[in-house]
Amino acid sequence: MDKTTTLPQRARMTVSGPPSEGRGRCVVGFDGSSAGVTALDWAVTWAARNHRDVHLVGVVDDDAGAMSGTSASDSDHARAQLLSETVALLTEQHPGIAVTTRLIAGPVAASLAAAARPDDLVVIGSDKTGYAHGRLFGARSVQLAALVSGPLTVVPAADLRFRAGVLVAIDGTPESSRLARVGAEEAVARQCALGLVHAIAVDATSERRQLGEAVLREAFEAARAVAPGLEISRHLANRRPAEAMLNLARDRALLVMGRSRRVATAGVGGTLHEVLINANVPVMVLP
Missing domain, CATH: 3.40.50.620 (HUPs)
Known part of the structure; x- marks a missing residue:
C-alpha cells in the first residue's frame, strides 16, 4: 500500500475555549487519497474552530480487497498503519485537538454511518466520479447522505485555499x-x-x-x-x-x-x- 499522502502544511492551531466534552465529534472517513486528505484538512480546521474532537474512521471493504487480490489481514494492517501515521501528523501539526481512531470492516457507507452519533458531523472527501484511484468515497457520498441521521459535509478534491463566503x-x-x-x-x-x-x-x-x-x-x-x-x-x-x-x-x-x-x-x-x-x-x- 502507498504511504499516507502528506497533509497540507498549515500554521499550528491550538484550541482555546470550552472543551468538547458532551458535544458532537467531527467524524472523518479517511482512506489516504487526495480527496480524503482535503476532507481531513477541512475537518481539522472546522473542529478547531468549533472546539470539537476529531474521530478518524478507516473502513476495510472486504469486497474491494478481494477484487484487488489483497487479503483481509493485509488490508487491516495497512489501514491501521495509515490511521496511526495520520494521527501522529495531526498531533504534531495541530496540538490541542483530541484525535481518536476506529477501524471497521464492512460496506463503506453503512460502516461510516454506524460509527457516527446523532450529534456528530460526518466529513468525507469526494472525487466527484467515485472512480479516481479506486478509493473508497466519491459517489458513495450520496449513499452516506441517505444513511446518516446527523449532519454531513462532503468535501471535493479541489483547491479551497482562496475560497470565501x-x-x-x-x-x-x-x-x-x-x-x-x-x-x-x-x-x-x-x-x-x-x-x-x-x-x-x-x-x-x-x-x-x-x-x-x-x-x-x-x-x-x-x-x-x-x-x-x-x-x-x-x-x-x-x-x-x-x-x-x-x-x-x-x-x-x-x-x-x-x-x-x-x-x-x-x-x-x-x-x-x-x-x-x-x-x-x-x-x-x-x-
Missing part, C-alpha cells in the same frame, strides 16, 4: 430559517459574507416570484438575528435548484443545504443527489 440553499420549507441561522454562524466563524439562494422555475408566475422573495426575506431576517452586522445577499434564481446552487457556490467556501424530506422512499432527493455528484464546494447537509 458561505451560501445557504433556501427551499421554502419550515426548516429554511434554521438553515439560514446555521449558515450565519458558519459565516461569522469564518469572518466572511453570507449568501441566500432560492430557485424558482424560469416560467414562474408573478405570484410565485413574490412568494420566493418572501421566503428569502424570512431567511434573511433569521440570519440577521444571529449576526446583525453580517453582510448578507439574497439571490432569487430562475433555474433548477441544483444548477443555481452549484453556479453560485463555485467560488464559495461552503454550501449549506437541507436533506430533502419530500420523498418517502429510501435515498435522497434529486437535487441533493445532483449537488453531491457534481460538488464544486464543500457541502454541509443538515437533517
